[in-house]
Amino acid sequence: MDEASFLAAYDPRDYPPVAVTVDVVALTIRDGKLCVLLVERGHQPFAGQRALPGGFVRIESLAEAALRELAEETGLTPGVDDLERVHLEQLRTYGNPDRDPRMRVVSVAYLAFAPSLPEPTAGSDAARAYWVPVEEAKDLAFDHDEVFADGLERARSKLEYTPLATAFTGTEFTIGELRQVYAAVWGEELHAGNFHRKVLSVPGFVESTGGTTAKGGERGGPKAKLYRAGDARLLHPALLRPTREDRVR
Amino acid sequence: MDEASFLAAYDPRDYPPVAVTVDVVALTIRDGKLCVLLVERGHQPFAGQRALPGGFVRIESLAEAALRELAEETGLTPGVDDLERVHLEQLRTYGNPDRDPRMRVVSVAYLAFAPSLPEPTAGSDAARAYWVPVEEAKDLAFDHDEVFADGLERARSKLEYTPLATAFTGTEFTIGELRQVYAAVWGEELHAGNFHRKVLSVPGFVESTGGTTAKGGERGGPKAKLYRAGDARLLHPALLRPTREDRVR
DNA sequence: CAAATAGTGTCTTTCAGACAATATGAC
DNA sequence: GTCATATTGTCTGAAAGACACTATTTG
Incomplete structure (x- = not known):
């Protein structure tokens, strides 16, 4: 079977439907406090509850999807605003079968480090997005409490090295x-x-x-x-966190 | 709109079809050499080429899918063989739109550390799987060269801390x-x-x-x-690799 | 001037790595 | 005996952290 005939016989509908989304843990520092970008959900499920910004992946790379969602939610425009200076890296992927009641949703989480950005009050989508000090970010929709915790720990760890x-x-x-x-x-x-x-x-x-x-x-x-x-991508030697008392056992 | 009526109106087919797979970078040490598990692909695309073991995610968690694929490809049986001692962790997710010529495929890669396992010659699926010294693992199918390189670097790094x-x-x-x-x-x-x-x-x-x-x-x-x-989950202080000359700049 | 911050000096302890020394057991 | 390996000892230099100190600037 050559590749052309294989493709002709290939039916995507043979597989159970799965949706792929991106969620973004966007961190910035405002007034000396570490803040995360949250959105107020407008519809089911978890309507009215806070969640990490995110959405479905289109015909684009995963990183592009994450940056697009971040731009949409903050109301900032790539090329105009400081969005180029945002550092974006993949965090991890969450795909438990029951994490979304609607259907199987696999979500690729990204972690964003941003210099102080304006409060997102501008455009349509951004209306319900705001920066929240990290200690107040609780009771998020879906499994976003876990995603956020993972992102925060990654950020703290990455500052070390x-x-x-x-x-x-x-x-x-x-x-x-x-x-x-x-x-x-x-x-x-x-x-x-x-x-x-x-x-x-x-x-x-x-x-x-x-x-x-x-x-x-x-x-x-x-x-x-x-x-x-500078031009270093890794710190040698690293700056280790002072509190190492709590060794993870 | 309450949740029940929302679910009724929700049509998964509204979204472009995406397939979600897992790929596994399984590492072990055989005869003092670090080896990775590869499979010979039997059909298109990349027929005859070597690839990382993997497959579609079923109604299961992503980690369960990875362990299942690993068990299938090695011909080992959970509960019978030493498969419980395998350490499995998520590596990262690869989802460029063109990484699979058939359709949009998002692949969640896992990294497995295994004690020396028998050569997989047993069952059906495992027929074309074998351990390959890492320096010989090249020209893999899809973007598996990149996946494998990421997994290898992660493994080397994880041994440090x-x-x-x-x-x-x-x-x-x-x-x-x-x-x-x-x-x-x-x-x-x-x-x-x-x-x-x-x-x-x-x-x-x-x-x-x-x-x-x-x-x-x-x-x-x-x-x-x-x-x-022992019971430590992190090493303090870490065992750093000797070759730090090549600072990543 | 008082207080706050930038930047430097010094000391102690810990740790990595080079190297040496001793002990044990396979062949 | 010879040699490889296990284990311990010693020394040097790098680096972290505690603390002290000087210089500079704002109010």
Whole structure:
């Protein structure tokens, strides 16, 4: 059987129907707090409940679907807004047979790290989307509590051994701003002096722009030097989270 | 609209047909070499070419589908064979629109770590499946070259910070055997003395059984103490790969 | 000036890796 | 005996974390 005749005989309807969706755990930092993008569901199932943004995959790659959903829900326009700076990576896929009461739905979850984006109040779809501090994101629809928890843990872990913290900042940032990103994501303060020396000692993490901030801090302090993201894709050595007491046993 | 009437009005055929499959990157160590399970494809597309074992997801969880495919291809029977000791984890999902010429196929890839299993010569499906040393696994069907590369890198990485190397050994093993697992997966020899001390110093990695091997090594040496896997799920501190020269930039 | 922040210096402890040394048992 | 392997010891250098200190800027 050659490929052409095989294709002719191939009937997709031979297989039980499955829908494939993407869900996005989009994280950003607003007012020093780590926030996740949630939408209020307008229809069944789980109408009125909050959920992660997502939707059906069209004729596009999975990553494209995730970025499209993110753009739609935030009301931002690729090419116009800062959407290019969003870091997007696949999280994992959820496919238990009963996770959606309507039919078999397999959902590919993506994790997005975004610099501070405007509150999504613009377009149609974005009307019911908003940023929620992570500790308030509970009782989500479907299995999204689990998806969100997985995404949050992945984000916290990735900050340890990759330079992705810079995905939460502007293109230029101070070491102090970078430290606040770590503090927000990990949920604990870091020692300023040790963090400073550590970041500069990791090759390729940040590189100096030569400039400094125009003013000192709001509550005092000298002008800080400015940095941009370096070319490292992995941090060697890593910045490990302080709380390692709770070894996972 | 309540949920019942919604379900009545819901037609799965409203969505473009997508098939969901699982593919398995199953790794084991045979004769000191890291091997991957491959199947010879019997029909189009890619007939005659080698591929990762896999198939369509039925009414089951994704992990169950992966384990079922693995059992079918190896000819092993859950409950009878050592299939319970196989470690299975989700790798990632591949869903580019053109990755299968027949239709849109989204494939959820799983990574399996298995202790040395018998060569699959038994049952019907398993006839064309065999273990191949990883360096010989090339030119696979579909996008399986990429899937396999991702799985291999994940396995190498996981050995650094989890105790999963013990998934490749018997329930009891010597430190030397454990070192050979690391050597096989990472593809480089490790210093015996340093490795020995290191493994014993990581809390919860291994625990002594009190026993020793009956005989010394084949080419001489004292009897080695026996250990079993400990209760740690993460290694603190981690066993980092020696070759960190090639920083990923 | 008081307070806050940037950035640096120092010390201790832990750990990785190089290397050595000793002990045991197969052949 | 010879050799491979198991196991332990020693040393050096890198790095983390605690703490202290100076400099700078805002209010």
